[in-house]
Amino acid sequence: MHTENRFVLTLECENRVGIVYAVARFLAERGCNIVDSQQFDAKRENRFYMRVEAERPSATPLDRLREEFAGTASEFGMQWFLGDAGQRMRTIIMVSRTDHCVNELLDLWQSDLLNIDVAAIVGNHDALRPIAERAGVPFHHIPVTAETKPAAEAALLALIERTGAELVVLARYMQILSDELCARLPGRIINIHHSFLPGFKGARPYHQAFERGVKVIGATAHYVTADLDEGPIIEQSVFRVDHRATPEDLTVAGRRAERAALAQAVAWHSERRIFVDGLRTVVFP
Structure with missing residues (x-):
């Protein structure tokens, strides 16, 4: 053997x-x-x-x-x-302008610590193209506006088909996917949300957390569904805060939590350790 x-x-x-x-x-x-x-x-x-x-x-x-x-x-x-067990999962990473999550995934992938094969990086802005080029990964700039969203998602689906990607990772991709796209890819899209869901959904969660004076905050990796920030939770990373923390402090600490939670979720998914049980997940770490 x-x-x-x-x-x-x-x-x-x-x-x-x-x-x-x-x-x-x-x-x-x-x-x-x-x-x-x-x-x-x-x-x-x-x-x-x-x-x-x-x-x-x-x-x-x-x-x-x-x-x-x-x-x-x-x-x-x-x-x-x-x-x-050794077959790497073909993966597309989607980004906007923030680079800490995609850098974490690329570093782990290039260090042979993730069971994925990064087929492409897709950005709705062109800002992170140099990161893809340094990693030797094709970069696809697919701008998204309200008017072009259907065409942009059609282009994404065509890229998924062409590359044979089984997994799509939203590495701080700051666009809401349509209900139709979510329905086409159930259990195949992982998002990192920069808060400890189910609290502080939507935009600027660290500022929301600051206003509420929370003592524990974190990041949540979850599957994407048509319901915004309500997909089955895969992994969460948390840290304690106190009254001295500013929104900027929370953002800096939160980035560490985001990297950890997203990388762990991608690792478990690519090793086929996750089952979706309704709104919950069963994870065999």
Whole structure:
């Protein structure tokens, strides 16, 4: 067994007796060695979630495992994925003018610490093109106004199709996506919001937090839905503040929280550790 033969199996279905046994038996009968397994029973919804990493014999191709597992999946009514654990997730990063989040993602990617392949950076302004050029990543300037928004989103969808991107990351992209675009990409867009949601939605959240005199503030990485800043939360990073903190102090500290929360969310998503459970997420870290 070698790490290049490692694969990931994720599944969710209605909970019932025998799921874990069926999965373990299937893998054992094919000589696959389980190296990590996590599961969760959402009792209120009667849903079962499972993520398994395993190593397969060199002579056993993934396509065969997928074909053969389909029978087990059908028996339990599973929604499932089985793929190479080392396959990097094609990703598009979207930006405006602020660079700290995109810099964090690019640094981790170039250091081989994120399981993504950055296919492109898209900006509604041209300001961050030099960052993309230094990283050797294609930059696409797609301006957005109220009048051009449909055409801009059509161009984005065409780029996603052309690059084969599975994930879109809004790295402080200061535009609201249309309901239609959100519906086209469910569970495939991650946003970083610079506040501890569900508090302080919308614009200037650090100033809102200052006005309310909060003692704990942070940043929230979440999936994007048609409801602004209300998508399922993936990760949150927090820090304490007191009466001495100005809005500028909160902004500086908040940027550290934003970088941490967004990078963690992208890492978990790209490793297929997240399941969406209604308005909540199940995360297997």
